[in-house]
Amino acid sequence: MWKFNEDFSFVRQGIQFILLSMIFLIVIGLGGDKFYGIFGENNYVAIHLMMEILIIVVTMAISIQTWLISPYILSNRVLYVGALFLTFSLIEIAHALSYKGMPFFITESTPYAATWFYMLGRLLLSIGFLAIYFVKEKKIKLIYRWLIYSLPIVIVISCVVIIYAPTPILPPLIIEGEGPTVLKNTLQYIAVAFFLVIMVLLLKNFNKAPKIVFLLLGSSIYLIMSDFLFTIYQDVYDIKNFIGHIFELSAFYLLFRAIYFSSIEKPFQQLIDTQGHLEKSREKMHYMAYHNEATNLPNERFLMELLKSNLYISKSQKAILAIGIERISTIKASLGSTYADQMIKLIAQRLKNVLPEEYPLTMPREDYFVVFIDEVNNIHQLTQLSQQLQLVMEESFQIQHFSLNSQLNIGIALFPTDSYREEELVRFALYAMHEAHKTPTRIQFYESSMSSRMTERLLLENDLHDALANQELFLEYQPQLDLQTGQVKSVEALVRWKHPKKGWISPGVFIPIAEESGLIIPIGQWVLETACKQVKRWEGAGLPPIKVAVNLSLGQLFQQNLVGMIHNVLEKTQLEPQYLQLEITESMTINIDHMTTILHQLKALGITIAVDDFGTGYSSLSYLKDFPIDCLKIDRSFVQKIQSSSTDKALVDTILSVAKHLQLKVVAEGIEEIEQLSYLITSNCDTVQGFLFSKPIHPNILQENYQTLHENAKSILDSITAIKE
Template sequence: MNKMLKTFLREFTFRRQLTITMTLGILCLALFSSLVSSWQANQRVRRNLIEQGQHITENLARQSALALLYASPDNAAEAVSATLAFPGVVSVEIRDTGQRVLLVRGSTRPSEFPKSIVLVAGASAQAVLDAESEGAWRFVAPVYSQPSAASPFEVQEARTERLGDVVVVMSKAALSQMTSDIFIANMTSSFSFALLILILIRILTSRMSRPLNQLSASMARAEAGVSNVRAVLSGPKDIVDMAHAFNSMMAALEDRIAAVSHAELRIRHLAYNDPLTELPNRMQFMDLLNQTIDRARDKGQTFALLFLDLNRFKNVNDTLGHDVGDRLLIAAGLRIRHSVRAGDSVARFGGDEFTVLLEDLTSTTAGSVASQKICLALAAPFEIDGHDIYVSASIGISVYPADGMDGNTLLKHADSAMYLAKKNNSGYEFYESGMEATISAHVQMEGALRRAEERNELLVYYQPKVVLATGALSGMEALVRWKHPEFGMVSPARFIPLAEETGLIVSIGAWVLRTACNQAKVWADAGMPLAVAVNLSGVQLRQRNFVDSVRVVLAETGLDPALLELEITESVLMEQAKETLSSLHQLKEIGVQLAIDDFGTGYSSLSYLKRFPVDTLKIDRSFVSDVTSDPDDAALVTGIIALAHSLRLKVVAEGVETVEQRDFLVRCDCDYIQGYLLSQPVPPDEFERKILDAVRRAQ
């Protein structure tokens, strides 16, 4: 039964379930109502027929008195015939008091009733239901003598006497027929009424189920994946509430789906794009590169891969902070994007590295043109938070298919070319076979330089500086040297740019500063207070805590700040004028001397030069070497000395190697000289033995 009910609830719609249930219920109710009404009607008809039989029997009893009084059947024949004429009377019998039959009319089955009758006690003439069979009733009524009318001759009061009984048998056929007719009439009316109710229920269920069907259809569309599905708000309140709840659920679901879709798009965007510059990231670039290779292979085209690295970006991060560095990367990415065609692909490969795909090239010249545009775009200063930031680019170029047939090979070769461009400071380089060997040596050199400080391979040499007018020793310049156990003495021109490129210059410069201050303190304590000049790189100067580190070194070594001179190249000073001005003033407050190194090779602004708290200008050796043979160099040197003196600055001429050069500088009223004419840079023990001993002897 439970299984059938579950099947019924699962297989049929709500409307059909409701219709079937209501139909069965109303039919059962109509049938029950017909049965109850028919039974009640049957009982009423039965009572009426029994009362009718009793009346007929009583009437016959009154009319049979003479026949029994005179024992004459003929006197009762008419009354019997009249009685038999009543509908349903099937037999009549008249008996005397001795139960002898006086008259019998009609037909009855002898076995239908018992032979004996129940005699009515008392003097009442009322008929009684004596017996009842399946098909008939038997009524019995006593017969009494009737008193005659009053007579003048009667002398005594008349008196009644029981004369016998009459028996009337009535058929139940009328009862059955009437019951059947009533039942049929009841059934007809009940089922007609039920049909009317069913029609009304059908209409009502239709009106009720229509909103449910609409709601179900909306749910089906939603299940099928249709968006923006809404149910119609119609029908009874509870269905309207359900539809409203469905609409609210769909709205919430759509919001959730929209949020998930947005999140998926965001995740995909983050997976394939750089979150800082919004350019494609390394993963997406590799996909683009492989797709470009497939297209170029199918169409027989050529394309170029540019691998770009920002020079000095690490210095910006270290000195101005990562926030400025991030904004610099964003601005650089925009400039690179605007330097190439709209159809070319630009990506941030990682860190300060960018990659560019130049598709469908007719010649490799397009790679050179694009690289030049990028280098020029990045060479202009970036103004961020009031800082003019200068960076440059090193670009390596590999060409498909000449430099590789797959993405990894092209990237490797472009990276090798970029490495060489950075090493040569050439801006950009095309890949050539054999570059890997050069780069391998460069990488080997970098690894050795990283270990040099730990292995005590770095040395500080000293070159004397003298007063030109008197020849007196005024100080020395501290110069770093690298003695490699395998390579021997490595030229500063090789490892200093490498140190600046890798950031090692910070730790190397700090070590040189401390070593030079220690040595100057030793000589000062020995009675030779000589000023020591230490070169600073732009990377060091951009360090936020550089001034503090100088204070710490002076405090720990005990050197008088007036005996320390810091040399900053003209190009570094001018590129970072705004950033370094505050640091220079702080160094002056400490008491440190400041000098502009390699003066004349850069692009100094006289207004900036006036604002810088420097004490000395050092003329670059490239001008000094030809002062006796090149009138232009002689004029430049003369002008620099005059300009410096007009600004109350001292002048040091570097690279003085001949007596003629010295004499020219004497005539120009130069303050100090240093160079091979005096001495090459030498180790501290040799400097003390040759230079300081000579000074002592002269004293």
């Protein structure tokens, strides 16, 4: 679409031409007779000659211009236009030389020859333009320039031969003392008709090249106006004849402007615009090369150049703060990049609000920030700043319908204490950042021992990516004893990893790695599907129905297709939903709205929901009335101190009391001693699990020793009964 503001200059010129035209027309309408012969009758030949010279100059300039640009454009249309104007220019020369009052040109100057040269030029121009419009544009060879430009010579010579034939072939167009004949006016109106057709065709293509079409339309209008005036003037001294020549000259000027714009000005402007866009693209590429796309913060390249130019200016103590965003990989894996990027932007804004301007905040990677402090007065300064940064994370991040929480793990490396090299300094700060989550404050200064531990962790994470495909992961199942029946009616599925070189890897080591890297999503789905398949295998082997409990990670709970995935697993394994129990932790319940929706959808499938490690989290107990929970699991840390700690004993009693009033089942974990079991039986606990009955075991061993498990359990329960009696 044509933008008026961008082309206002030529619109303004058009308005000026229109105003000038109106002035001339007003002169004609109000006082045409008063201006008859105003320039003096003896001067009209000279005036006519000057007007014709200007027209010849403009039309010849158009012809020469197209000739010069044709080697670079090689368009048949461009060459035809140039040849057309060369023809017109030569005919116009013949018209000027043959005008009455001019010196001898072939014969005595007469209105007959001059008028016919003029009319042939005008008809040739209108018909030529219309013909060129319908010619299909194509590239031609350079040699055709000479052939096409030789045609005007042939045409002009033919016109001269016809007009100056010894016996006149053509009828006269002007009768002295009377003015134009009917034939002249008819031919003039035919030329006008052709120009009207051209105008209609131009209007249809206005949006394609508005400025060029605008100029061509203006030129056509002026030519039509000149034709009209040339049909009504009385003789050469009439002001209408002079103004007609003014309009004709203006028309050719606009034509010259149109061709100049299309062939020179527009390409040149496009070149300037292209250079401008290229410069902007270079600036944008430079900006992108040094800034993070999601946050527009300086990236790793910027950070390294900043350190190289500022780290060694003085020997004063400097620091690198690596700020890790906890669970961002899990959020990205479960909710997608959009949510993760929005959360990172919000975190970045909060951090920038806290950091002084002289401490640049950069983002080398998508899950952590780096701050460079070029002058450290004391260590307390760094600790205090880190605590201020952590405070901004206390308020939840509201992203669409999710209320997301995270924490910052901050690692600090000092220059020159820890390293003199910028790459090492950043790497050591990252090592400290990864170790920070193990400390209560989540703030950790770099220590030399961290390098080996971090290297080991990175290698382990890399191996974990292949653990599923290489079948290094497997499940063990810990039986859960129903204290009312003395039967094993349920088990808890626990994932294990046997590394091909390092042997057994503790879940406490690889599960946090899986959560931070986002691998917990595929691993969690594999655990769920494997556990459901195993229950069906036990059923096929003749064992009574067994319920399996599977832990859900936080990343899985924010997985967009969690409910659909679990539904598909149940259908695929043909397991009845009541034999699957999903376990969540209290720390997951902080997002009440999201959790309520998800848990109700899971309950609608027919599965049961348990809260694992109950009492160790920090959530409000109000979620117990909002969530569709079936079971509470008492953490082993409470159970193991029942005999020695009155506080833990009171907590266990409280949990059992809450569960009883809310009609929830209770599972006690970590039962290792007879006394612990005895107390739980007395307190009416529903189910227990622990080494007293069985450690987690391979599914085949559980199947083979199912009866033995019951016999051992009965023996233990009988011994407690005997003691009480």
